[in-house]
Amino acid sequence: MEKSARTMKYNFKEIESRWQKYWEDNKIFQAPEHPSRDTFYMLVMFAYPSGDIHMGHFRNYIIGDAVARYQMMKGKDVLHPFGWDAFGLPAERAAIQRGLHPAEWTYKNIEVSRNTLKKTGISFDWSREVISCDPEYYKWTQWMFVQLFKKGLACQKEGLVNWCPEDKTVLANEQVVDGKCERCHTQVEKKLQTQWYFKITEYADRLIDDLDKLPGWPENVKTMQKEWIGRSYGAEIDFIIKETGERLPIYTTRPDTIYGVTFMALAPESPIIGRLNLEGKYKADVEAYRRKAVKRSEIDRAAATGEKDGVFTGKYAVNPFNGELVQLWVADYVLAHYGTGAVMAVPGHDSRDFQFAKKYKIPIKIVIHPDANTQLNLAEMTDAYTEYGIMVNSAHFDGQFGQVAIKAVTEYAVKNNYGRFKKNFKLRDWLISRQRYWGAPIPIIHCPDCGAVGVPEENLPVLLPPVENYLPKGRSPLADVPEFMNVKCPKCGKAAQRDPDTMDTFVCSSWYYLRYIDPNNVSEPFSREKATKWMPINRYVGGITHATGHLIYFRFFQKFLFDIGWVKDPEPASILFNHGMVMDSQGEVMSKSRGNVVSPITLMDERGVDISRLGMFFTAPSEKEVLWSDDVITGVEKFVINRFYPMVESYRDSNPDLKQYFKLNDLPENEKAAYIKLNQTIKKVAEDSERLQFNTMISALMELMRDYSPSDNKNDALNDYIILKSIQLIAPMAPHMAEEMWAVCKQQGSIFRSSWPLADESALTFDTITIAVQVNGKLRGQIEIKKDTSETQVMDVVKKNDRIAGYLGEGRIVKTIYIPGKLLNIVIK
């Protein structure tokens, strides 16, 4: 019953499908091949086709859609494309679970999701759709690999890698969360393997430094990236292993504590241990410890923030600064992959070293005092003093402070040839090879004579063979396909073998934004000329989850393409916007296992696309999370169905002249308020559009409609004008409804081809305004004055106002503060 009342007044099903057809037939959202006006590139993150779309997608895309439509109305050439991140583990896993071939599963899902998306009427330019598992696309992903390979930025190397025993493949550092596989949450193991890497670490400095050139990126994302890259400045100092004479370099950010070194610690994985010539008990202990440490997963090691343990090697190292001998230990709190895999331990001034020294009764030395008047007392210390301070017990460096001390000590080491300034990063090279089927094959041929040879560009793509046996087994399924594997070396022509691995799907997603610009180009990944016109991305909208993964990778790719002359900007996106999550009404994440999923499809069927959109926009600002419940819809639904839409409907059979211009002072008194309110609303909606504050845009329109009362004088020219402008203002948020109303008002063509309303700046306020009057900062009354009244004139009015005068009493007026048009504050004593 409820529904029939709704459909009687506002037949959204009919209206929505009719306008969607109109948009498609008239190619309203097709971006021009060669833009002639200002461009606006509106990008939303493309989707994994692992099921149908959910509320999170819906929210993401309607935000992007409203921005795109707003920019269209502002007269920009808008590029608003969409595509599918179709390769990779999630799709492959879902396919395997259902006993389907990944290709079949993926394309089926794309079909389903695309149909749903088309029903949402999002203004995507579907003619530019890209699918990353199409050979026409991954040909160019492989081309990217080859370019990186040519520049030495793609390379094979042996190292300890993250191995997911469930997915039977290696993972990038970014795909390990809390020591577990990001996708299947299995504990990740460490394995020594040869794998392909992109040398993203060569871009570490620029990836950090250029963040400062991105004022349009949220602070939290920039901070997360900075910390993820983790740059630190320090020194590398060479200790010497006493018996073997081997150089033992260590990295430290605190060279000013060098005289406090009382032991050294090596990572259990350090190759140096093998060269120590350990004997007897020491040899047995160290070997047992190493076996134990390697077995412990990284998460165990990291979680053990309390207890540190290790084992003495029986060997000693020489501190080059003072010739002192210090014990050489193996301890698993030392990470093999950071710095040199060895540390100088200063228990007096490092908490971990302090604990370790206490546990194993290793001497502790104080070499830093907080300041000239505060001295540390070792006997009373329960933890290390880790702040900067004044060097003591440090030979001729005594008395130096903080950064100056660090510089002095390092310079001394440089001069004596046993140290150097050094910078370190937490960021590791990006491991991109996967021992899985569903990915772009790595375009490399291994020749017994020539080594790894890139597949010549004219031979791309290296097609992924349609194999039957694609299940993960620990090595790439492609290795078992002789027709695929056995090829001739492109350099010397001898028999050679393809690389059997496929690429991490994050490689595919690192450059998709450029393919949209020129999706059908068969001779290049994209046209440089077109890229110059559209790039950089004006707004990139997506979830926060990609802060330290995709959003670093795609910046890296852009920089690389910049370096080799393919793009003109070193950064891909000038503004990044992270929308909040959609949760259930209890604040829980929506998931199938919880059974609390609200489908945008059901919602759109029941309420219509536009009302669903308005509900989503209105309930919270875009960056905050939304707790979804039916109540979210109620207010906007009433607004549309009971107020806005019927008002416009009343025009259906009339033929009003809607081409009107107004001058505030020519309007009769009773219409001035309405005209002013309209202009205030236009101004507010435009400002809020720029900052994606849709909730307050809707409030403003609700206020305008509340104040607007056509019942008295229905065909009044001003009322018609207000209606028309209001329809334009709501159009980016409720596009189908707006088109329908626009047509009801006898306007020709799509509303998205009309120009965005401009506020009449001369009609934003009344001649007579109300200002607040405060006495000593407390509100004591309000007075009406002419707009341009001077302060003295206002004072005269105030003094005549009995109520306010009462507050002034016999107090002496010390001073007055007058904010024109707002308030007057009188300070009395």
Place this chain on the structure above:
RNA sequence: GCCGGAGUGGCGGAAUUGGUAGACGCCAGGGACUUAAAAUCCCUUGGGUCGUCAGGCCCGUGCCGGUUCGAGUCCGGCCUCCGGCACCA
């Protein structure tokens, strides 16, 4: 532990650069219409208090203090929550 961000009515939230806190909406209550209900429309709605019912006064934006004529907004110190990183030497 370190680094971000946030804390405003019963609820979602507004207040864009320090200038009338609580816009807009939900919920709730009251009224109109109706045989009745739903829907719709109108009114009330931060707390306390006085009231001749016209309106007034006090308190109030996590807590304590500060700057200022004036602080939700700025500064200092806490508390709580959310997010990220986490043995990075």
